[in-house]
Amino acid sequence: MLYNLYRPTDFASVKGQDDVLLTLRRQSLTGRFGQAYLFAGHRGTGKTTIARILSKAVNCEHPSENGPCLACASCLAAKESLDILELDAASNNGVDKIKEMIAQAKYRPVQLKKKVFIVDEVHNLSAAAFDVLLKPLEEPPSYLVFILCTTELHKIPVTVRSRCEEYVFHPISAGPMKERLMEVLRDQGASCEEDALNLIIRSANGGLRDALGLTEQLIVSTDGKITVDAAKKKLGVLDTDRILELLGHAISLDTNMALDCLSRMEEDGKSASLIVDSTLDALSDLVTLKSTMSENSVIHSKDYIDKLMLMSNAVTFERLYWMCDQYCNLRAVIRGSINPMMDVRLTLIRVSCRAIITADPVSMAEEIGLLKREVMELKKKLDGALESGSFLPAPEPAGSRQDPSHDIASEGFTHAGDIQIPFAEAYTEEMTPSGSPPDSSTAADTVQPVPHESGSSAGKGVVQTDRKEEAPSAADSEAEPKPDISGISSSDLFKMLS
Numbered sequence: 001m002l003y004n005l006y007r008p009t010d011f012a013s014v015k016g017q018d019d020v021l022l023t024l025r026r027q028s029l030t031g032r033f034g035q036a037y038l039f040a041g042h043r044g045t046g047k048t049t050i051a052r053i054l055s056k057a058v059n060c061e062h063p064s065e066n067g068p069c070l071a072c073a074s075c076l077a078a079k080e081s082l083d084i085l086e087l088d089a090a091s092n093n094g095v096d097k098i099k100e101m102i103a104q105a106k107y108r109p110v111q112l113k114k115k116v117f118i119v120d121e122v123h124n125l126s127a128a129a130f131d132v133l134l135k136p137l138e139e140p141p142s143y144l145v146f147i148l149c150t151t152e153l154h155k156i157p158v159t160v161r162s163r164c165e166e167y168v169f170h171p172i173s174a175g176p177m178k179e180r181l182m183e184v185l186r187d188q189g190a191s192c193e194e195d196a197l198n199l200i201i202r203s204a205n206g207g208l209r210d211a212l213g214l215t216e217q218l219i220v221s222t223d224g225k226i227t228v229d230a231a232k233k234k235l236g237v238l239d240t241d242r243i244l245e246l247l248g249h250a251i252s253l254d255t256n257m258a259l260d261c262l263s264r265m266e267e268d269g270k271s272a273s274l275i276v277d278s279t280l281d282a283l284s285d286l287v288t289l290k291s292t293m294s295e296n297s298v299i300h301s302k303d304y305i306d307k308l309m310l311m312s313n314a315v316t317f318e319r320l321y322w323m324c325d326q327y328c329n330l331r332a333v334i335r336g337s338i339n340p341m342m343d344v345r346l347t348l349i350r351v352s353c354r355a356i357i358t359a360d361p362v363s364m365a366e367e368i369g370l371l372k373r374e375v376m377e378l379k380k381k382l383d384g385a386l387e388s389g390s391f392l393p394a395p396e397p398a399g400s401r402q403d404p405s406h407d408i409a410s411e412g413f414t415h416a417g418d419i420q421i422p423f424a425e426a427y428t429e430e431m432t433p434s435g436s437p438p439d440s441s442t443a444a445d446t447v448q449p450v451p452h453e454s455g456s457s458a459g460k461g462v463v464q465t466d467r468k469e470e471a472p473s474a475a476d477s478e479a480e481p482k483p484d485i486s487g488i489s490s491s492d493l494f495k496m497l498s
Helices: 018-030 047-057 073-078 095-104 127-138 174-188 194-204 208-221 228-235 240-251 255-267 272-292 302-312 317-336 340-352 354-359 361-388 423-431 474-478 490-497
Strands: 036-041 084-088 115-120 144-150 165-169 414-416 419-421 447-451 461-465
Touching: 018 047, 018 165, 036 047, 047 073, 047 115, 047 144, 084 095, 095 127, 127 144, 174 194, 174 208, 194 208, 194 228, 208 228, 240 255, 240 272, 240 302, 240 340, 255 340, 272 302, 272 317, 272 340, 317 340, 340 354
Parallel strands: 036 144, 036 165, 084 115, 115 144
Antiparallel strands: 414 419, 447 461
């Protein structure tokens, strides 16, 4: 296997994990190694490889920044030494196996300076096995080093993680992976078209081991001459021209042509999951290009990138993200669907039909975005006007205000003194016992002004009704006393009633 044949033997030949290697290089140079490591990350990113390099570096007689020297007696004996133990926790996850390993840790190393236990896929250990491992991790002997590797960090108990130096391995980016694959192809005497190499890199999803495995299969099947067509056929990748044609019809709201393109893919035997994944890849590339406006942000052929750049000018971000949501939901739906191709067809109609798009929330989102921009512009104008003072209203000229009593009489109010107030109806209604409506004689009563007594304001009158007072009844005597308004001027009374 190529990934075993070209497995790195020192830190210098490791690709794409510079953040992890920065600390490990320093430890190798100074000789100050830890006693418990936890390597976590995506599959095929070099966790086991670096664990093996580190196991040699801690025992090397002449370690350097690049790890072990690979020439001393310890480095040469490390591969077959009993002092370096690898345990696959996927098949040895019971508590008995861990107890057996811990029992071996009680004995000092035989050939090397330190014993190194590498536990791969450590997340598969049972809860009891993790409990047995806690004490040795917390207080290991000076001659013992643990290296734990996992692809599922969230399954590792916090008590274990807190006892280890934790290193996260990220998916390998396209640049270092392409560089490594070209080295392997040259060494194997094989050739590969650039577009085919890009397809291999995209299919590997950040795992160099997967990329090397795919490359080996293509070298064998093409007799060392890897073409784009051969790569597409082997990897099960849809022709990008067809996907771009489908996506272009959907963006231009041409439902008939989009469905015709889908039917041709179905006739060629393409699965629903392949069509959905390929469409999502194209949408992801389209969003990336529209965001960055840089051709270097997408690893693909120039023709593919040029077509996506043209599409990016014909669609908004809101609609692109909406389409991505539709296809992400579709990918989850078709996993358990009885007729996945029907689900794909319905989703394609949804994203390409003009009538549906017009009534869909995506158009509403675009309108909301437009309204937000308009509100922001208005706010800026308002802030500028307030700062300059040009927005403040001019003061009202003197004498321009209307007399509040200018036309009250015309609205059915009764005159009292020198002002008009709605007193007759209000006060008559208030004087009616028990809140009952007034009779005709009461309603006919009017309010007449009388002169003020001494001490009142000149020129003003008091309000007085011309009804005769009746002797209070027993019920009235218990009722709340009526307010005394004899000493109140008409202007003050108007203020009280208004």
